[in-house]
Structures are given as C-alpha cells and as structure tokens.
Amino acid sequence: MAFEVNGVTYETDEDGYLANIDQWNEDAAKWLAEDEGVDMSESHWEVVNFLREYYEEYRIAPMIRILTKAIGKKLGKEKGNTKYLYELYPGGPAKQACKIAGLPKPTGCV
C-alpha cells in the first residue's frame, strides 16, 4: 500500500504504518493524521515530536507512563495523564500517535 503527498510516494504496511521511517516528514504526518481523523494541534505535535525523539534513541516507542510524564512536563501537569492522551488520540497514544509519528506499530499484548 502507499499514499502520495506533493508528488512524493510513501509506502505503508498493511496496517497503514510507514514502511520506511526515514521517509517521515510533516507532510506524511499530516496525511496520516487526516486519514485517522485526527486534527493536529500544537499538543498533538508535542506528542509526535516526543515519540520521534525517544525512538531515535531507543528504536522503540516509550512506555505510556514515560510519555504521559513528558507531556505533563511540556504542557502542564493536568495534561500528564492517559486520559488526556486518549483525548488527543482516540485510537490510543501507542498505536495512533505512533502511526502519525511514522514509528512502527507496537506489537504484543498492547
């Protein structure tokens, strides 16, 4: 599967995650977000940026608690919880936000 934005083709796997993480850019993220029905606000981008930074170092998405804490630090303590993350990404911060951030799909009992 694939999609195209501004003349660039992005390959995806059967679940719609980017096949090649290095191809990720804001265009791709915006397309993926729209496809998921997510309207990207500044807070949404904070999550995406943190996921990408963490992935850069550890080659995997962070545990949800690490993510909520980081978001709490950036956006205010009242937003550092799972509920807020689900408000941003109703499809789940681990799966939907990872998809928009271009990360591979987390596997296992998650």
Add this chain to the structure above:
Amino acid sequence: MVDKIETPELTGEIKIPKIEPGATSHYRPNQASEKHNNNLGFPGTRVENWQEKSIEKMDDLLSKYKSLLVYLDSCVRCGSCADKCHYFLGTKDPNNMPVARQELMRKVYRKNFTVGGSLFPVLSGAEDLTEDVMTEWYSYFHQCSQCRRCSVYCPYGIDTAEISMAAREIMDTAGIGQKYCNEILGKVMDVGNNLGLTKPALANTLEFLEEDVEEETGVPVKFPLDQEGADVLLIAPSADFFSTPHIEGFMGYAKVFHEAGISWTVSSYASEFANFGMFIGNYETMQKVATRIKDAARELKVKRVIVGECGHAWRVAYSFWNTLIGPFDFLDKKYKNPTHICEFTLELLDRDAIKVDLTANDNRVVTFHDSCNVSRGSRMGDSSGGQFEIPRKLIKKVCGNFVEMDSETIRELTFCCGGGGGLLTDELIELRVQGALPRAEALHEVMKERGVNTMAMICAICKAQFTKVLPSYGIDMEVVASLHQLVSDAIVLKGKVGV
C-alpha cells in the same frame, strides 16, 4: 477505528442470538510475510502443493496427538457447546458455534482418514481441503480464542482449542501464517520479547520506574536488570513494561519484593513471559521461547523463578514447562518453580511479612475477571481450585469491597475477554468488540446493581483487550485494573513519606 464498529447492544442478559449465516466470514487477520514465516522455519508463502502438505501434516498430528484423533472421532453433535462461545454470542455467525468450527476440520478428516468418508463423502459429510474450505479455515480458526469454555460443557470433553491449534499448525506448514503471531514470535527470538524492547530501552524503562515510584512514595524501590545472584528471576509479559494498566501491576510486584526484602531481577535476554508458540500450536516454537527463560535463570544463578500476570503464559508455565524445558533441578528445591506472583504475594501477606492498608482502596468496588487459560488450563497453589481462590483471597486482603459477577460467567465458566489466542490485533477489532459482549453484560450488571467500578485481572491480553473494547459498550477504560495494581496502592512501604 472503534467508532465505526457495530457494537452489540447491552440488554441486561446474555441472550442466544438468532443466527446469521456468514455474518463474519469476511473477518480475517492479516497474513504473515515471507520473512515472518521463515523466521519460524515455515515456508515463506503458500507452497504449490499446499493441499498435499496440509493433509500430510494432519496425518502427522493425528499420529502424534491421540487427543486430536479422539476429538475428531467422538462428537455426536449433541449441541451442548453451540451457545457457549463468546464469539457466537457476539457475532451470531453459526460457524462460531464450537461444533461448527470443529466440523471445518472434521469434514476434511473424514474425507482423508476414514473409510466411510472416502467412499461415501456425501452421506458422511466429508469434504476435500479445497480453496473454499481453506478460506473458511483461515477465517474461522482465527475466530477462536482457544479459551476452552465450550469444552467444559462438552459431555466428551472435546477441546476446540486443540483443534484450532492443529489447524493453525497445518496452515503454517503450508505457508499460510498469521502475521500477528508469527511477527511477534520472530521478535522474541531476535530481541527477547513480543514488543521488540531492546536492552537499552528496557533499562531506560526500569530506571524511569525507579524514579517515578521514589517520587511518588519517597521510598527507593529498585527495579533491577540482569542482576546475577539475585534470589528471584521475575518473568513478566513485556506489556508490563509498556502499557496501562499493566505497568501499575508491575510496580506492585516491585513494591512487594522491596517490602519483603527479597532480591530480584528482570532479564534482558528473557524479557517475555508470553509464549505465542501455544497459539499457533507449534511445539518447537513454544519450546524455543520457553528455553530462553530457563537459560536466563541458569545464567543469572537465581534460586527461583516467579512469573507475572499473564494468562496463557501461566498455562504454558504451569502445565507445560516441565516437559518443555524441565527439570528445574538447578534451582533451589525449597521453592515451587515456577511460582505465580499472586501465590507469592498472598503467602507473604498470610504470614504478615508485608503490610497493607485496606483503606487505600476504599474508593474501589472490585470484581474479578477470571482469565480463560488460568481458569481452564492450569491451577495455582496447593489445592484444587487454587487458580480461582488465590486471586480472590489476594483481592480481599487489599480491598474491602469485593463483588462477584454472574456465576455462569466466572471461575471455570468464565468468558474470554474476546482478544485471546492470538487475536489481539487491530484488523480483528470488530470480532474483538463483539466477542467481549458476554463479559460486558456481566460487568455492566454489577456496575449498575452493585456499584462496581474496578475489574481486576491477571492477564496482559485481557487488560489490553478490555481497555480497548469496553469503551465501545460505554464502559470507561479505567475500570480495567491489574490485580497487583490494587496491591501496589495498598501496600505499606516502610519509610513512606507522609504515612
């Protein structure tokens, strides 16, 4: 996405639906890629002579597992199982009646392995493994969570789980693998866990938890990794390092070890308790996954192995480890190996080795969801029914308000969460939502009538599945809790600031 799914309505009782033939014939999990199949030693893609290979494999399994032969021969179609499957109740598709699911294999068995079936196929309901039959197999053997509820009601004890495991093994042998299970098993072989959590990521996660718990409690609870010579090797499902409410349970284990003063460690090599080798019915894969745990225990020179909250893995550990990777004679014989974390914590509480403050959970009214593989595929502790009593006793020790759900939905009659058996994958989300219907009914009733606000459980799949699907039924995901999360909230840490 969840909001597009047709969610069955809660009616206040678990009803037998009017059948809708073929309602879910289009539900199919994604197929494994060449790489994922090859990782496990299966052909990468469907082999040219797939029918011949499949029948050969069926022959092999029938000679290896007499149980399978008995199950295929002994059904009298009494119908006792027909309305016992959560997927049938939730999807209305008659192929999800266990007898019909079994029939998908039985008809091929009759054609190829019985005299009557080969001579008079029409009279005896025998059929070749055609393309159409294989399509049905792939669809409906991936709509069985191998929970074995039907087998409790079967007068002959026919185990549909074993038939569905055999079917998946046959399909894998023919190069028709399921992506979710096979990809994950490859990750366990490569990295050590289902998630693909590398050692640096695991170390970072554990360090984070140390800081987090200390910040919250003022007590330096340790989360050790690869610590040689620790007393205990703790094997947890890797979801315990990643998701909510799994992590909260994992923090509970750590606090218990801390308070009991028992040294413990996690292994980066064997950082997974789950064993999806069972779901695909492949003995060799199951053995390889389990062997990592034995090797880690030896390497780290621990005295005992304690395992975390994971349902099917407890079946593998309790019922199969001894044959797969035993004996554990290199461990300290004073201890039961493996020990379930619930058994371990309850024993400490019984002899007052750790203290709890029940009032910490006063805000909760708790019910317990029995996980299928713990209930019907294992035992716990020293007496019959321990797998039911130990978790309940533990809950009552840490929380004052406990309520049971309908008696036909608990203990050995428990309903699967709807995501077990290797079906916890996004493309099967409709099946997962519909399969959770019976449990959602029973839970909703005690929430409404008895004020239940927490459903505790001891399985990583159940936790992930319910968190995802209960909101479709209007039930908040925060109702879902790890049993050791309740322990974590109630345990009194010596030196805890402010208590």
